[in-house]
Amino acid sequence: MSSLVIFSLLLVLMLTGMPISIALGLTVLTFMFTMTSVPVESVALKLFTGIEKFEIMAIPFFILAGNFLTHGGVAKRMIRFATALIGHWYGGLGLAGVLACALFAAVSGSSPATVVAIGSILLPAMIKAGFPKRFGAGVITTSGALGILIPPSIVMVMYSVSTNTSVGALFMAGVVPGFVLAVMLGFTTWWRAKKNNYPRLAKASWGERFRTFRESVWGLLLIVLVMGGIYSGVFTPTEAAAVSAIYAFIIAVFVYRDMSLRDVPRVLLSSANMSAMLLYIITNAVLFSFMLTHENIPQAMAAWMLDKGLGVIAFLLIANLLLLIAGNFMEPSSIVLILAPILFPIATQLGIDPVHFGIIMVVNMEVGMCHPPVGLNLYVASGVAKMGITELTIAVWPWLLTMLVFLLLVTYWPAMSLALPKALGMIM
Numbered sequence: 001m002s003s004l005v006i007f008s009l010l011l012v013l014m015l016t017g018m019p020i021s022i023a024l025g026l027t028v029l030t031f032m033f034t035m036t037s038v039p040v041e042s043v044a045l046k047l048f049t050g051i052e053k054f055e056i057m058a059i060p061f062f063i064l065a066g067n068f069l070t071h072g073g074v075a076k077r078m079i080r081f082a083t084a085l086i087g088h089w090y091g092g093l094g095l096a097g098v099l100a101c102a103l104f105a106a107v108s109g110s111s112p113a114t115v116v117a118i119g120s121i122l123l124p125a126m127i128k129a130g131f132p133k134r135f136g137a138g139v140i141t142t143s144g145a146l147g148i149l150i151p152p153s154i155v156m157v158m159y160s161v162s163t164n165t166s167v168g169a170l171f172m173a174g175v176v177p178g179f180v181l182a183v184m185l186g187f188t189t190w191w192r193a194k195k196n197n198y199p200r201l202a203k204a205s206w207g208e209r210f211r212t213f214r215e216s217v218w219g220l221l222l223i224v225l226v227m228g229g230i231y232s233g234v235f236t237p238t239e240a241a242a243v244s245a246i247y248a249f250i251i252a253v254f255v256y257r258d259m260s261l262r263d264v265p266r267v268l269l270s271s272a273n274m275s276a277m278l279l280y281i282i283t284n285a286v287l288f289s290f291m292l293t294h295e296n297i298p299q300a301m302a303a304w305m306l307d308k309g310l311g312v313i314a315f316l317l318i319a320n321l322l323l324l325i326a327g328n329f330m331e332p333s334s335i336v337l338i339l340a341p342i343l344f345p346i347a348t349q350l351g352i353d354p355v356h357f358g359i360i361m362v363v364n365m366e367v368g369m370c371h372p373p374v375g376l377n378l379y380v381a382s383g384v385a386k387m388g389i390t391e392l393t394i395a396v397w398p399w400l401l402t403m404l405v406f407l408l409l410v411t412y413w414p415a416m417s418l419a420l421p422k423a424l425g426m427i428m
Contacts, residue, residue, distance in 0.1 A: 003297045006031055020334040021277075024284035028291050038294065054238055055167055056282065058157045060275035061241035065222075066108035067267045068248035073258030074219035075117035078103045081212040087201035091193025093126045094139045095186055101143035102182040105150040107222045107244070111369055112380045115144035119384040130199045133385060134395035135192065141381040141392065142399035143185050145366040148332060150178035152226055152241065154278075155332050155362055161282065162289065162340040165354045167237040168230050169426040173355045173417045174362065175227075180416065181363075181406050188402045218251045231424060278333055285337030298345040305346055312350050316411050319343050320364060327368020331376055335368070336361060355427055359417040363407050370400055 009030060013023035032038050069075070082099035089095055100118050108114055119140040126136035148155040151171035160167040192198075204212075213220075225247060226240045235243060252259045259267075292298055305315060322343075326335045340361065347357045369377040372393055382392050410416055421427045 003295070003300070005035065006291070006295070006297070020330055021281040021284045024281075024288045024338070028284070028287040031291060036294070053161055054236075055157055055160050056279070058152075058167070058238040058241035059154055059278055059282075060271065061238075061245045062109040062152055062154050062157070063274050063278075064268070064271040065241070065244040065248040066110045066113040067271045068245070068252045068259070069104070069108050069219065069222075070113050070117045071252065071259050071263065071267060073252065073256040074107065074216075074248075075100070075104055076121050077212070077216035077256075078219055079118065079121055081209075081216040083201065084204040084209045084212040088203035089190060090200060091131075091135075091189050091198050092201045093122065093129055093131060094135060094189040094193055094198070097122045097126070097136070097139045098143045098182055098186045098189055101140070102146050102150060102178070103220065103223075105144075105147040105178070106152075107219060107226075107248075108147060109152040109154050111145050111147035111366070112376050114147040115140055115377050115380045116384060118144065119381060123385055129201075132198075133387065134391070135196075135198065137381055137385040137387055137392055138395040138397075138399050139185075139189055140384070141377050141396050142370050142403060143182070144377050144381070145369050145403070146178055146182060146185075148369070149174050149181060149359075149362055149366055151175065152237070152244070153362065155336055155365055156358065157237070158278075158282065158333055158336045159340055159358045159361060162285070162337055163344045163354060163358070165358055166426060169355050169421045170358050171227070171230060171237060172421040172424055172426055173359050176420050177359055177363070177406075177410050177416055180409075181366075181403070184402050184406055185399055188399055192398060218255050222247055222251075281333055282337060285334070288338060289341035292341055298342050301342065302346040302349045306349065312352060313412070315346060315350055316352070316360065319347070319360070320407065320411060323361060323364035324367060327364065327371070327375075332365035332369060335365060353414060353418060353427070355421060356414045356417045360407075360411050363403075363410050367400070367403050367407060370396055370403065 006027060010023060010027045013026055014020065079096060079100045082096040082103065083093065086092060086095045086099060097118060100122065101114050104114050104117055108117070123136045123140060127133055147153070151174045153171070153174060156170040156174065157167055159165065160170060222244055226244050229235045229240050229243065230237055253261060253264065323335065323339065326339060344354070344357065348354060369375050372378060372389055378389055378392055382389055385392065387395070418427065
């Protein structure tokens with residue numbers, strides 16, 4: 001009964017158009033003060049202790065690093081390097097977009113930032129080269145979603161905060177799936193370009209490839225710095241986030257010099273605004289999780305599913321459907337923070353590895369970012385490409401279908417996610 005009241009109240013508040021963070025907070029406060037005897041002091045205490053976790057500090061640092069990289073000329077150098085490597089293949093600029101998005105995702109941790117950084121440079125170039133606008137927009141919208149799967153990933157940090165799963169293990173678990181998805185999106189791009197005989201660029205010389213690599217190497221080194229530092233134990237994921245922010249500032253201002261010191265306060269303010277928004281959502285989501293645990297709702301749902309004889313296959317199918325439906329109404333951070341505390345206990349009781357389940361949730365978030373009505377990448381790409389949401393939705397369907405096939409693959413083939421962290425000794 002309590003679960004019905006909680007979710008009905010949350011749904012009603014969300015349908016009013018209220019921001020998800022405020023809807024979560026009001027749901028908790030209304031239920032706690034009218035239907036339970038939980039003292040107000042414990043709620044206030046939970047508000048402060050809920051965001052005391054060291055891992056949460058990684059979020060503002062990764063946001064700051066992503067903003068420095070977006071404004072600091074890293075993206076255009078990565079595009080030039082990717083174009084020199086594979087621009088001569090069918091759909092060369094499109095394939096370069098997929099590769100550039102994968103590389104930029106590995107330093108920014110944000111999908112919208114990847115779409116803006118790569119799309120604003122590559123889309124005009126693709127249209128000028130003779131590619132249809134729909135083709136270019138479809139490539140960038142979906143490839144930009146790699147930003148939350150290829151580590152470092154802000155969404156993975158949020159999953160870690162919600163479930164106490166190792167951030168380092170999640171980051172390493174995202175490497176192979178991120179590579180596989182990039183290859184699948186690249187194959188879809190190549191196949192459509194070959195089928196429609198889209199333009200190909202002249203093959204770059206090895207000298208040109210080396211020159212573009214040398215220009216982009218400072219950005220590429222950030223990938224080595226973050227992942228190498230975490231794996232070697234030199235620093236934790238949170239410390240890696242702080243290091244990446246400082247490094248991104250140095251290369252944007254002093255190495256590439258595409259950003260002046262006058263621009264830094266604007267980037268800091270933008271990062272602070274985004275961080276404050278996410279931290280406010282996290283705070284209310286922690287309260288929501290506390291309420292669910294207090295009412296034993298996740299445990300009751302797990303017991304019900306086990307009594308019905310639902311196994312791993314059926315549960316993962318239901319979880320995917322639920323996450324995909326949620327993707328129609330909420331952005332990734334909110335989905336992870338609301339549904340992870342509900343689904344995670346069931347997954348662990350069924351013997352599903354927490355790291356594997358985290359990757360499944362992240363891939364669902366990727367799909368959700370690329371379809372209406374609230375797909376963040378759609379809206380960002382719409383602004384970049386000057387296209388309506390309906391037209392853009394039609395444009396992305398071949399790549400979206402590829403992502404759904406990949407979702408099934410990563411869901412029912414745990415080794416794809418777990419092989420690397422197991423090999424590195426991060427999980428048993």
